[in-house]
Amino acid sequence: MGIKLKFLGGAQEVGKQGILAQGPDVNLLLDYGSIVSSTEPKFPEHVRPSDVNAVILSHAHLDHSGALPYLYVSGGPEVFMTPPTLDLSRLLLRDFLHISGEHLPYEALDIESMTRKTELIEYGESITRNKFELCVRDAGHIPGSMITSLQLDSKKISFTGDLNIGETRLVRGADTSDKEADVVIMEGTYSDKDHPPRSEMEEELVSSCREIVESGGVALVPAFSVGRSHEIVSVLRGRGFNHQVYLDGMAREAAEIIMSHPSYLRDGHEFEKAMGSVTWVNGWRERKQAVSSPGVVVSPAGMLRGGAAAFYIERLAFSKKNGVFVVSYQAENTPGRMMLETGELYFKGQKRKVEAKIHKFDFSSHAGKSELEGYIKSFKGSPSFCLIHGEANSLTRFAADMTQSTGLKVHAPSIGETLEF
Ligand SMILES: [Zn+2]
Ligand SMILES: [Zn+2]
Structure with a gap:
């Protein structure tokens, strides 16, 4: 047998x-x-x-x-x-x-x-x-x-x-x-x-975010609410990015859970520090605030399929000074994959070109x-x-x-x- x-x-x-x-x-x-x-x-x-x-x-x-x-x-x-x-x-x-x-x-x-x-x-x-x-x-x-x-x-x-x-x-x-x-x-x-060296990716992401924010734009980083969002915030803060960072969606509850299991983290203290330094977005009023001044918004869904990221992309897609920085795996037949491959997205059922800078960073x-x-x-x-x-x-x-x-x-x-x- x-x-x-x-x-x-x-x-x-x-x-x-x-x-x-x-x-x-x-x-x-x-x-x-x-x-x-x-x-x-x-x-x-x-x-x-x-x-x-x-x-x-x-x-x-x-x-x-x-x-x-x-x-x-x-x-x-x-x-x-x-x-x-x-x-x-x-x-x-x-x-x-x-x-x-x-x-x-x-x-x-x-x-x-x-x-x-x-x-x-x-x-x-x-x-x-x-x-x-x-x-x-x-x-x-x-x-x-x-x-x-x-x-x-x-x-x-x-x-x-x-x-x-x-x-x-x-x-x-x-x-x-x-x-x-x-x-x-x-x-x-x-x-x-293969993935590119992690430190190279970190440096590229941080300098791209800096560029957008320092020229008055908003960088949207669509990311899964468990894991990747937290990784991105940790990278930004770990590399001295001192501008405004907003974190939306369930990433907050997830961060609280993750903090309560520090032995499962590489550095629990570092994590807590990074999470304490961001602005947590609660509801629509704060969402509107987050897109109205320069900063980085980290928000689910990671493949732009629903979630608060869908709201943000509608507000940010049509200005060249903004950026959409993809940091997650984009499965076939997702808006994120379509945006990477064609530079376009559906907005209210209509296909439109995304004017914001699109870039993919490998944070697998x-x-x-x-x-x-x-x-x-x-x-x-x-x-x-x-x-x-x-x-x-x-x-x-x-x-x-x-x-x-x-x-x-x-x-x-x-x-x-x-x-x-
Ligand atoms: Zn997984
Ligand atoms: Zn999986």
């Missing part, structure tokens, strides 16, 4: 991640996320909640957690996650309900049931159950993100969730000290490119191509690898290249595929 891995979503795509790991008489779910949209959220393939014995949640982002409460509509399995992941996912899930409630198959009550079934686990800790055993380490992606080593039947699975090898302003890099596995399920968001919190390659090669023996969380073309090409250059079995499974080990 071996184990089976069924890829329910988030394979050959970024979004709605879910993997069913099956051993003899046991079914474990690794993440259960959704593609976020106010009108048409999407979910991984269906699983019967009563068939799932336990869930592992790698980190709070909704592409990993967004479908999870559905399992708790009646009862539901125990779910393992770190303390910051619990607090941050509750925040994100409640907001998701607030925005897309009528399209979601669960209610606020189910988030509470999920919380009651949560088994908290800290980095370095192990938990043993009858049919499986797990130990988690820092994945370096956002506060609380974890790599899980899972013993299931006779196989050891390593599941990276979203992975960042190098350290950032916010968090330490991944703890990749566990080099033993039979199967590695790993993300490959950037399996087609995902490992780049060479780091993924190094990670694969660092394992002892010859485990099999499953690459997920990336665009189909880059994942399949990278898997084929790695198979050829290392002789290891590297797969890029598609949605609905089941692999046996």
Whole structure:
């Protein structure tokens, strides 16, 4: 008897991640996320909640957690996650309900049931159950993100969730000290490119913001409310940017949560200082204020799909003295991607050219191509690898290249595929 891995979503795509790991008489779910949209959220393939014995949640982002409460509509399995992941996912899930409630198959009550079934686990800790055993380490992606080593039947699975090898302003890099596995399920968001050196990016962003602000403009930095917003503020303040910085959206609640888990940060004190130095935007009046004088506005949504960033872009897009600085991954079919590729955006249903300076800065919190390659090669023996969380073309090409250059079995499974080990 071996184990089976069924890829329910988030394979050959970024979004709605879910993997069913099956051993003899046991079914474990690794993440259960959704593609976020106010009108048409999407979910991984269906699983019967009563068939799932336990869930592992790698980190709070909704592409990993967004479908999870559905399992708790009646009862539901125990779910393992770190303390910051619990607090941050509750925040994100409640907001998701607030925005897309009528399209979601669960209610606020189910988030509470999920919380009651949560088994908290800290980095370095192990938990043993009858049919499986797990130990988690820092994945370096956002506060609380974890790599899980899972013993299931006779196989050891390593599941990276979203992975960042190098350290950032916010968090330490991944703890990749566990080099033993039979199967590695790993993300490959950037399996087609390396990131430029972080310090170069930091310098470029800070000087671009300075340029805009000192010539009387406003720089909008659309960024996810958990992780990236905080990273950007930390970069600006860490490099002595002394002008006005506004932070909008849920980034504030997220910052409070992150501050309450300082051991998950690279430097809790530094973080607190940076967060204390910005102006928090509350409501429309302050939003209007934020766009009426020079400064930097950091606001969700990171891909310009809704959120307060949609308000800001309407106010800022049509003046050359302003800037729109993209700092996050832009998925296919998002306004952010369209703006980067064409310089245009839809405003009230009409396509218009964005006059503000558009620039993309690479502040990824995902490992780049060479780091993924190094990670694969660092394992002892010859485990099999499953690459997920990336665009189909880059994942399949990278898997084929790695198979050829290392002789290891590297797969890029598609949605609905089941692999046996
Ligand atoms: Zn993530
Ligand atoms: Zn993700």
